Structure formats: structure tokens, C-alpha cells
Amino acid sequence: MGFGRLAAMRHGLAQVAELDFPVVGTLTLDSYTRVGDHVTPLERLAAGEEVNGYPLVSYTAEETRELLRGLEGPTFPVQVRHGTALPLPVFRSLVAAGLDATEGGPVSYCLPYSRLPLTEAVDAWAESCRFLAGETEFGHIESFGGCLLGQLCPPSLLVAVSVLEGCFFRQHGLRHMSLSYAQGTLAAQDRGAIRALRTLAAAHLGDVTWHVVLYTYMGLFPRTPDGATGLIRDSARLARDTGCERIIVKTVSEAWQIPTVSENLEALRLAAAEAAVPSDLGAEPDDGYYAEVLEEASLLVDCVLDLDPDVGTALVKAFSRGLLDIPFCLHPDNRGAATTLIDDRGALVWGARGRLPLPGPAHGTEPARLRSDQLHNMLNHVVNRYDKHGAMVSG
Amino acid sequence: MRQPFRSLLVTVESDSHMWNLVYLQKVLEENGGQVRNLGACTPVAEVLRAVGEEPPDLLVVSSVNGHGLHGARVLLQALREQGLEVPCVVGGKLTTAESNNGAVRAELLLLGYTEVFTGDDAIARFQDFLRFGKSEGFSAWQADAAVVAPWDAPTRSIVEVY
Numbered sequence: 001m002g003f004g005r006l007a008a009m010r011h012g013l014a015q016v017a018e019l020d021f022p023v024v025g026t027l028t029l030d031s032y033t034r035v036g037d038h039v040t041p042l043e044r045l046a047a048g049e050e051v052n053g054y055p056l057v058s059y060t061a062e063e064t065r066e067l068l069r070g071l072e073g074p075t076f077p078v079q080v081r082h083g084t085a086l087p088l089p090v091f092r093s094l095v096a097a098g099l100d101a102t103e104g105g106p107v108s109y110c111l112p113y114s115r116l117p118l119t120e121a122v123d124a125w126a127e128s129c130r131f132l133a134g135e136t137e138f139g140h141i142e143s144f145g146g147c148l149l150g151q152l153c154p155p156s157l158l159v160a161v162s163v164l165e166g167c168f169f170r171q172h173g174l175r176h177m178s179l180s181y182a183q184g185t186l187a188a189q190d191r192g193a194i195r196a197l198r199t200l201a202a203a204h205l206g207d208v209t210w211h212v213v214l215y216t217y218m219g220l221f222p223r224t225p226d227g228a229t230g231l232i233r234d235s236a237r238l239a240r241d242t243g244c245e246r247i248i249v250k251t252v253s254e255a256w257q258i259p260t261v262s263e264n265l266e267a268l269r270l271a272a273a274e275a276a277v278p279s280d281l282g283a284e285p286d287d288g289y290y291a292e293v294l295e296e297a298s299l300l301v302d303c304v305l306d307l308d309p310d311v312g313t314a315l316v317k318a319f320s321r322g323l324l325d326i327p328f329c330l331h332p333d334n335r336g337a338a339t340t341l342i343d344d345r346g347a348l349v350w351g352a353r354g355r356l357p358l359p360g361p362a363h364g365t366e367p368a369r370l371r372s373d374q375l376h377n378m379l380n381h382v383v384n385r386y387d388k389h390g391a392m393v394s395g
Numbered sequence: 396m397r398q399p400f401r402s403l404l405v406t407v408e409s410d411s412h413m414w415n416l417v418y419l420q421k422v423l424e425e426n427g428g429q430v431r432n433l434g435a436c437t438p439v440a441e442v443l444r445a446v447g448e449e450p451p452d453l454l455v456v457s458s459v460n461g462h463g464l465h466g467a468r469v470l471l472q473a474l475r476e477q478g479l480e481v482p483c484v485v486g487g488k489l490t491t492a493e494s495n496n497g498a499v500r501a502e503l504l505l506l507g508y509t510e511v512f513t514g515d516d517a518i519a520r521f522q523d524f525l526r527f528g529k530s531e532g533f534s535a536w537q538a539d540a541a542v543v544a545p546w547d548a549p550t551r552s553i554v555e556v557y
Contacts, residue, residue: 031409031462032409032462034409037409044465051462052491112435113435114411115437219414220414258461328413330413330416330417330435331435370421371421371425372418372421372422372425376418379414379418
């Protein structure tokens with residue numbers, strides 16, 4: 001949740017803090033700050049316009065401390081969400097304001113969100129991680145690797161990038177982290193993928209504390225209230241069924257505009273209520289998906305870590321060789337030879353694998369061969385399903 | 396118009412969204428366009444350089460992060476200052492609330508955009524615009540004027556009032 005004006009931001013956080021279930025406050029930064037423009041946000045606000053988040057770096061540390069006074073604390077942690085490929089100014093500002101939790105990663109905040117070379121993002125994130133680890137006792141970063149372009153990415157790549165970014169954070173001194181995963185198109189596949197994420201994280205991040213955070217679907221969102229509510233509810237069930245320690249929810253107005261405070265509160269209440277309902281045991285088995293995602297994600301992680309003892313260098317080499325390749329990502333450092341399809345089961349699968357070190361044919365649906373209407377249908381797969389069936393969709 | 400037409404696909408500097416650009420590239424290509432896709436968070440300087448190097452038949456600005464209005468103003472002003480004249484259209488979610496669409500469209504048309512595509516029918520209208528532009532040239536488009544040619548318009552009686 002992010003608002004440009006101090007009073008609006010404080011009001012929003014205060015409302016969230018008053019909820020009667022465990023909740024994490026978020027300071028989501030605006031998209032000028034994301035690209036390192038710290039002048040325009042205050043100019044636009046002064047001109048009477050709104051900006052789409054909180055310009056943490058533009059405000060003074062004292063202004064942010066004042067904003068958080070009496071709200072942020074052990075029972076109401078506040079995480080800074082920013083989307084910045086070069087995060088040091090954001091990290092400095094959040095530490096100066098007394099905060100210690102943020103999110104992102106050298107890959108997950110560069111390739112999908114920036115046009116900066118991956119090598120620059122890797123160097124900047126390495127420095128920023130060391131800064132946070134040095135300046136705070138419990139500095140925490142959540143890898144955004146489980147989201148990438150927000151939709152249409154096979155789960156094994158999401159899992160692999162989350163774990164690899166966790167290895168990167170660990171190498172640069174952080175001891176507290178979380179690994180993300182974004183709800184996909186099929187609950188059984190998501191459950192298998194989250195189990196695989198835990199298995200792989202236990203193998204590679206055994207000496208740091210970590211937890212899993214689930215994101216409600218990050219792609220195009222249902223436009224009907226019933227459809228949006230059904231999707232949010234299913235994400236809460238997914239979090240419950242997979243033991244996710246934290247969930248980041250969307251609101252019913254996601255398809256339309258930046259949500260209001262009350263819409264945010266409503267979404268938090270909805271998710272908390274749903275997560276409290278006992279799990280139904282009739283869910284479709286996810287063992288097949290678990291094995292499939294674990295095999296692919298393990299191959300990707302092992303292949304990358306074998307490239308270089310330095311995780312950042314290994315990540316850069318992997319992308320330049322196409323051993324990691326985010327489907328449809330336009331960043332110049334992404335090879336762009338891999339594609340995703342939604343299969344008959346409704347699961348996300350590889351179309352073309354490009355040079356990814358995975359079993360299966362390299363050539364499926366080449367990126368250029370996919371028509372706009374096919375892409376449009378896949379982008380709207382979840383929208384259509386939930387808007388047609390509303391809240392009855394599940395499992 | 397030369398076939399295929401050359402298009403330059405960009406977004407505004409603050410906008411990191413990518414799917415709109417991936418999708419629009421395919422739409423443009425399927426309509427016979429050659430696409431140079433400059434990708435997310437396109438810096439104004441990079442758009443100016445690309446237009447200067449090889450003026451496109453159409454500049455397409457797509458933004459969905461709610462800051463498109465401001466970015467579109469800045470971009471057009473920069474093109475003007477460089478003396479670069481090119482038919483340009485803009486679309487997506489240009490402010491943080493859909494209710495602003497009418498005013499935003501009026502402002503951007505007045506500023507010099509050839510057409511503005513927002514709301515539910517944005518893609519259908521963009522496809523119509525591309526079909527028109529391919530045969531008549533993009534700069535011949537008249538926003539707000541009847542899209543339907545007079546000979547295609549439904550017949551109706553003309554009532555005159557004294």
C-alpha cells in the first residue's frame with residue numbers, strides 16, 4: 001500500500017495496524033522513485049496530482065520516522081516495497097527511518113522492472129545487501145523471484161530464481177530472508193511448487209532463517225467483484241494449505257485502479273478469514289506437480305551455482321547463456337527464447353525451452369509464432385475463469 | 396503508405412510494465428507493422444534518439460502504471476523541442492483512476508497526440524486506427540471526426556429546422 005502524501009500514508013498504515021489479526025504494514029514506493037527520480041514525486045504532489053506510492057527517498061528520514069511513530073514496532077512490522085534495480089538510496093533511507101525489512105533482488109528487480117544491465121543491478125544489490133546486513137541487526141529481504149513478470153511463468157523458474165536470490169542475499173551477509181511465490185493458474189500446481197520451494201530452500205539456505213510468502217495472483221485481475229473475491233479467497237486457501245507464513249493480497253479493485261485504504265482492509269479481512277477456515281482434504285493431489293517442479297528447479301539452481309562460486313557472477317553468466325531465460329521478458333540481457341503455455345489441465349508449462357537446461361524439446365512455440373490473440377487469451381485465462389464462475393471456483 | 400509500415404513502440408520512463416508492450420508488438424506485427432520495441436521504462440532520450448535515427452511511420456506510447464499522462468506530456472514536449480514531428484498515439488491506463496479518461500483524452504489530443512486509446516474498447520479502436528493508417532497514412536487520422544467514411548455511413552433523412 002502506498003500513498004504520496006504523508007497524512008494519507010499514515011492514515012492508511014494506522015487503519016491496517018488496527019486490524020485484529022497479525023498483519024505486516026507496507027510502504028510501497030512510487031514508480032518515479034523506482035527509476036531513481038526523487039524530484040518529480042514532490043513536484044507532482046505540489047501540483048495537486050497524485051503519485052502511485054510513497055516517495056521514501058524524497059522525504060526526509062525525520063518525516064518518515066514521524067509518519068511511523070506509534071505505529072511501527074514489534075507487533076506491527078513495516079516492510080518497504082520498491083521495485084528498484086539500484087536500491088542503495090532506498091536502503092539508506094529506510095535504515096535512516098528506523099526500518100529493516102524490504103524486498104526485491106538482483107534479478108527480480110532488474111530484468112522485469114528496469115532496463116539497466118544485469119551486471120549493474122547485481123553489483124548494486126550486493127552493496128545494498130552488505131549495507132543492510134551491516135547497519136541492522138535483523139535486516140530482512142524478501143526475494144521477489146517468485147513473481148518475475150507477474151504471470152505466465154512456469155513455476156520451476158519462479159522457484160529457482162527465489163532460491164538463487166536467497167543464496168545471493170546469504171552470500172552478502174543477510175541472515176533473515178523470505179522467498180516469494182505468486183499464485184499461478186492451477187491450485188494443485190501451485191501447491192506442488194510451494195512444496196518444491198521449501199525442499200530446495202532447506203537444501204540451499206539451511207543456515208539462515210527464511211519463510212515463504214505467497215502473492216495473490218499478480219497478473220491481469222478479474223473485473224467483477226465476485227471474480228476478484230473468488231481469486232483472493234483461493235489465494236488465501238492456497239497459503240493455508242501450503243503453510244505459507246505470509247500472504248500479500250490484492251483487492252477487488254485491482255483491475256481498475258490503485259486501491260483505497262478500505263479496499264485494502266477488506267482484502268486483508270477476506271484473506272485472514274479464509275485462511276482460518278480448516279483445510280478441506282478433498283483437494284486434487286499435487287505430488288506429480290511437486291516432483292516435476294522440484295526436478296526442473298533443482299536442475300536450474302544447480303546449473304547456475306556451478307557456473308561460478310560468486311552467485312551474482314553465476315546469475316549474469318546464466319542469463320547471458322540463456323540457462324536462465326524469463327519467458328516474454330524484453331530486457332536486453334534476457335535471451336527471450338523461452339515461452340510459456342497453459343496446457344489442457346490449466347497448468348503453466350514450457351512452450352519453447354530455448355537453452356534452458358531442462359528435459360524436453362527446445363523448440364515448442366517460438367516467441368514470434370505465438371499470435372496476439374493466443375497471448376491475450378493466456379494473459380486473460382484467470383480473469384475469464386473467475387469472472388465467469390465467480391466465487392465458486394476452487395481447487 | 397509504404398508496406399510494411401515502421402512503428403516505434405515505447406512506454407513512459409516511470410512505467411516498468413512489459414505485457415502491454417509484448418502484446419502490442421504482436422498486434423502491430425499482425426497488422427503489417429515492423430516493430431522496434433524499446434521495452435519497459437523507456438527513457439525520453441532513447442525515444443528521441445530512435446526517432447531521430449530512423450523516423451517511424453507511427454510512434455506508439457503505451458502505459459499502464461497510472462503515470463502515463465504526465466510521461467506522455469513530457470515525451471511529446473521533448474519531441475517538439477527537438478523538432479521531431481511524427482504521428483504518435485498513446486493508450487493504456489494513463490492516470491490512477493479510470494474516471495479521468497475523458498479529460499485525459501481531451502488534453503492529450505489538444506497537446507498533439509493523433510489519438511488516445513483508453514477504456515474497454517481501446518484495443519478494438521487501436522486496430523481500427525491501424526487499418527485506417529495503413530491505407531490512408533497515420534497523419535491523415537482525424538480524432539473525434541467520423542471514423543466511418545461518408546459512403547459507408549448509414550443512410551438517414553436530413554431534417555432541417557428553421
